[in-house]
Amino acid sequence: MKKVILILALALPFFLNSCGGGSGTSDEATQDTVAQTEAAPVVDLSEGEAIYKEKCVVCHQADGVGIANTFPPLKNSDYLLADKKRAVYQVIHGSAGGAVVNGVTYKSQPMPPQGVTKEQAVAVINYVLNSFGNQGGYISMEEVADIEMPAPGAPAK
Numbered sequence: 001m002k003k004v005i006l007i008l009a010l011a012l013p014f015f016l017n018s019c020g021g022g023s024g025t026s027d028e029a030t031q032d033t034v035a036q037t038e039a040a041p042v043v044d045l046s047e048g049e050a051i052y053k054e055k056c057v058v059c060h061q062a063d064g065v066g067i068a069n070t071f072p073p074l075k076n077s078d079y080l081l082a083d084k085k086r087a088v089y090q091v092i093h094g095s096a097g098g099a100v101v102n103g104v105t106y107k108s109q110p111m112p113p114q115g116v117t118k119e120q121a122v123a124v125i126n127y128v129l130n131s132f133g134n135q136g137g138y139i140s141m142e143e144v145a146d147i148e149m150p151a152p153g154a155p156a157k
Contacts, residue, residue: 048127064132072101075132084139091121
């Protein structure tokens with residue numbers, strides 16, 4: 001008998017809610033939650049932050065402003081925010097240098113491949129897209145599915 005009462009006590013709120021009982025705002029709250037989830041997915045940026053601090057901070061600096069005329073900024077970077085997929089590609093494969101960022105040409109320093117997995121590259125780019133005052137959104141693994149990983153020991157592109 002105690003089990004039946006316990007089950008009813010636990011199940012009653014669910015039945016009331018599904019039948020329209022309660023405050024009457026549960027549908028609105030659910031819609032708000034869905035809208036918030038679609039607009040800004042919940043992403044744990046801690047892995048990306050750790051990777052940034054290990055691999056990126058020397059050139060792009062702790063505040064993301066880079067080093068003038070040598071390493072471009074990631075903070076408010078039009079180049080970064082214009083193509084998230086390119087950013088993931090460059091973390092994985094490196095870049096030969098040569099980019100115009102916020103109207104400034106950076107030619108001098110190539111970026112070497114960072115020796116990370118695709119998941120780690122996505123994590124660090126998501127961190128950068130949402131740090132240093134950036135509001136760049138997110139990139140998913142599905143969006144970078146066609147980026148091939150370099151063969152072990154392959155030279156930088």
